[in-house]
Amino acid sequence: MYSNLEVEFINQLEEHQNILHKICKLYTGDMDSHKDLFQEMTIQLWKSYPSFRGDSKFTTWAYRVALNTAISLYRNKKRSIPTVQWDNSLHNIRYEEYDNRQEEQLRSLYLAVHELNDIEKALVYMYLEDKDYAEISETLGISEVNARVKMNRIKAKLKNMLNTKGGA
Amino acid sequence: MDELDVLKQHWNRDNSFPKINREEIRKMLHQSSSSIVKWIFVISCLEFLAGILLNYFSKKYWGAGSDALWEDVVYVFYYLVLLVFILLFYKKYKNIKAEKNTKKLTEDIIATRKLVQLYIYVNFIVISVEFIHGMWDGWHNIADATVRNGTPTWIQYSLFIGIVLVLAAILFSLIALFYYFLYIRLTKKLYKNYKELIQLDH
Numbered sequence: 001m002y003s004n005l006e007v008e009f010i011n012q013l014e015e016h017q018n019i020l021h022k023i024c025k026l027y028t029g030d031m032d033s034h035k036d037l038f039q040e041m042t043i044q045l046w047k048s049y050p051s052f053r054g055d056s057k058f059t060t061w062a063y064r065v066a067l068n069t070a071i072s073l074y075r076n077k078k079r080s081i082p083t084v085q086w087d088n089s090l091h092n093i094r095y096e097e098y099d100n101r102q103e104e105q106l107r108s109l110y111l112a113v114h115e116l117n118d119i120e121k122a123l124v125y126m127y128l129e130d131k132d133y134a135e136i137s138e139t140l141g142i143s144e145v146n147a148r149v150k151m152n153r154i155k156a157k158l159k160n161m162l163n164t165k166g167g168a
Numbered sequence: 169m170d171e172l173d174v175l176k177q178h179w180n181r182d183n184s185f186p187k188i189n190r191e192e193i194r195k196m197l198h199q200s201s202s203s204i205v206k207w208i209f210v211i212s213c214l215e216f217l218a219g220i221l222l223n224y225f226s227k228k229y230w231g232a233g234s235d236a237l238w239e240d241v242v243y244v245f246y247y248l249v250l251l252v253f254i255l256l257f258y259k260k261y262k263n264i265k266a267e268k269n270t271k272k273l274t275e276d277i278i279a280t281r282k283l284v285q286l287y288i289y290v291n292f293i294v295i296s297v298e299f300i301h302g303m304w305d306g307w308h309n310i311a312d313a314t315v316r317n318g319t320p321t322w323i324q325y326s327l328f329i330g331i332v333l334v335l336a337a338i339l340f341s342l343i344a345l346f347y348y349f350l351y352i353r354l355t356k357k358l359y360k361n362y363k364e365l366i367q368l369d370h
Contacts, residue, residue, distance in 0.1 A: 109174065
């Protein structure tokens with residue numbers, strides 16, 4: 001019974017592991033922290049897996065637990081999170097797909113997102129994953145209106161950050 | 169086009185992540201967690217244990233001379249309080265579920281942390297009372313000895329007060345430092361994120 005559950009969990013997680021990788025990508029700045037957070041999210045998912053009854057999709061459940069781990073439960077072993085560091089292997093942009101300008105724009109965008117706080121990153125993550133405001137508000141525990149207002153502020157903040165950097 | 173929409177285009181196509189295989193996932197499941205809650209739990213258990221040991225030893229050394237009934241009553245009461253704390257803390261700890269919404273989860277962790285804080289205050293009061301009690305005994309011992317030996321009292325008294333104050337300063341700063349490192353650093357990020365969530369809803 002127990003090992004069946006384990007096999008089932010591992011199957012699901014292996015298939016949907018990109019959910020975790022994408023959260024790691026927003027919340028960590030180097031490969032070590034990425035792996036560390038990935039592991040912590042996996043442990044938290046596994047710990048709460050018995051209570052996952054399948055009434056929602058595995059992915060919907062998993063991203064919430066994983067996001068909560070990144071925001072509330074995870075303790076970075078390092079003293080500070082290097083926000084400016086850019087690890088190319090981690091933020092792999094396929095160079096052939098983009099011209100230099102786009103590539104530079106993406107790089108600046110990821111760097112700007114890294115400067116946001118944990119809650120803002122969560123909103124950005126859900127926005128990028130195409131979650132609607134009802135789901136965003138339910139996940140974070142804030143009202144839908146406030147989620148929308150905050151999202152607009154984040155967009156303005158990012159625009160501002162990019163303009164300041166571009167102008168300097 | 170919006171900046172985030174540019175990012176979204178790349179985001180959806182991005183599959184360039186290290187692939188974690190089944191065996192690696194299986195290994196991770198059996199690794200120990202580094203979560204804040206786990207550390208709060210571990211530290212609190214150590215505190216409960218330290219509280220019990222401290223009381224046991226202080227009773228053994230200080231309590232040897234006097235068998236006052238009120239002391240036994242205080243100890244029994246203290247252990248009852250301790251038991252209630254352990255039960256409450258375990259209940260709170262069990263209540264923490266990562267599936268809840270972020271705000272609720274953070275509130276649950278902070279509530280657990282607050283309970284531990286309350287426990288620390290109770291312990292602090294107990295330690296202080298014992299300290300004063302010990303000081304009182306010490307003072308009287310000196311007084312007794314001086315009556316017997318007839319030596320000058322003021323040097324001994326000031327020496328005694330000096331030593332007691334230094335000891336108290338060391339003890340309390342150690343305790344303060346201990347809690348600063350263990351809890352304030354541990355939950356700093358949590359409080360920051362919680363404040364941000366609260367601000368969002370106002």
